[in-house]
Amino acid sequence: MSVEVRQVNKTFGSYKALQDVSLKVNSGELVALLGPSGSGKTTLLRMIAGMEVPDRSQNSEEGKILFFNQDVAKWSVSQRQVGFVFQHYALFKHMSVFENIAFGLRVRPRGQRPSNAQIHDRVKQLLQLIQLEGFGDRFPMQLSGGQRQRVALARALAIEPKVLLLDEPFGALDAKVRQKLREWLRRLHEQMHTTTILVTHDQEEALEVADRVVVMNQAKIEQIGTPEEVFHRPASEFVIDFLGSVNVFSGRSSETLKGESKVYVRPHELQISRNSIDHTSISGQVQKIHRAGASAKVFVQTDNDQKVRVDVPMNQLQSLELGIGQQVFITPMQAHVFSPDYTI
């Protein structure tokens, strides 16, 4: 089912949480809302779930939330049939894992409620899906963080939601578990094709899992695109800065004749060499080398006193025989240029 948000605004007191935000998520798509804390991504998600109400507006076309072209802005949370997964699981601590998952089925009105046997089968199926067979009798407090979050996901899936909404689902877990669950979530999505919206502040997570990424900053959407698009063709300085580390040069390069432009170059887009390659090469001195990782991080101080990070593959680092204090040249292989914004 497609989900559409049309020109919504949300203010908390004097604080603007969302400013004229529009977004369309296609049926069966997995979209990540990515941004720093305070960017409005969670507010947007909660609004889609019905836990927040958009600000009223004079214009009737504004502030709409559409589920499959049907305006649901006035529907309550329970009417929207969304599966919501919280960062801190929000499991029912007094219920067993089995009862947690069965909850959504048990609270249905008498006419639509499945029989006990049906509920049993469904929960068993879901326990299998989250690889926690035999854990039905446990209580949430007896599970690890990763297990709890899988239970929370199964509980949300039990009601066969039209949309699955995940609010920083792996935010409270350690790196290893997060990585595993991320891959598992992607596989799960490929099996079920439930329209899914995921909120995260982890750019790696968003780029790896999502079909499309929505980058948010200060209550607004900065860019919507596939992971490749937002990474390789960032639409704004914020996007390139947020998606991984980047070196900033103020416009001195030949490409930037406009004067005050800024040039953004990612550490892996810089080439390091003993000799100058062309007119864009900048000379500098090696300050520090971090060898832990897939490629080495070389920190170079340029002659005009700028600190630059260059990612160098290990074998290249060896053949270059770099050492601290070494005189080197760095040459951008690719660059993103942003001219200053005069719209203010």
Place this chain on the structure above:
Amino acid sequence: MSVTGTMQARRLPGFGLTLGFTLFYVTLMIALPIAALLLKASAVSTTELIETLKSPRVQASLRLTFGASVLAALINTFFGFVAAWTLVRYRFIGRRMIDSLIDLPFAMPTAVSGIALMAIYAPTGLIGQHLIPWGIKTAISPLGVLIALVFIGFPFAVRTIQPAIEELDIEAEQASASLGASRLQTFTRVTLPSLLPAALTGFTLALARALGEYGSVIFIAGNLPMRTEIASLLIVSRLDENDVVGACAIAVVMLTATFGLLLGIQAIQWFIQRKTGRS
């Protein structure tokens, strides 16, 4: 690494000192007086004890004490829950005022509470005079005992349930709603069960307080033997008559029953916590 090794390493410094102090304190302030009481009571022969307990007057007073206390604790748990819920979940003018009023029965000398209650519930009192025509006697009746016990137990219920409501997981309620539960279903299936342990503790404290209450009850109760005489009063009057043995016998029964009751409720708490892994 041996298990004891890790235990030793993990133990915070100061364990010996604080445990020693706790044991000393508990012994001196609680165990010793109780031991003295038991020693006194042991002078009572079993036949004497049984004789005392067979006395209809003693039986009536024990029935009244335990009956009224349990009933008062139940009432307090229910209304204490409502009051705590109101104070935590809603913002209104005078909230802080009500919040501090609730503590008053804690601080008031019990005799003062008794006199205050008498002023209201006596047959000529503010409320009592309007209830008499309806045939409801609020003073010098078991109902009076109940009123006094409700009065002094209320803050215990409110103050134990209140923090539990404050710490409720709002997200669990939102999760419940997102799963299609109505407000009532969320309340009865999610909110209420999470508050059960706190409510049980509130009930226990209110009950414990009511069982031992003396000062605020004796005025309004009227202390009619067989009708409105509570156990603590009976103990005092036995002591007045220099009947230490009789007083001890009743005290031992009270003590045993109270201890058993508290232990039983503890066991229920412990069972809930162990079952859900919340210990």
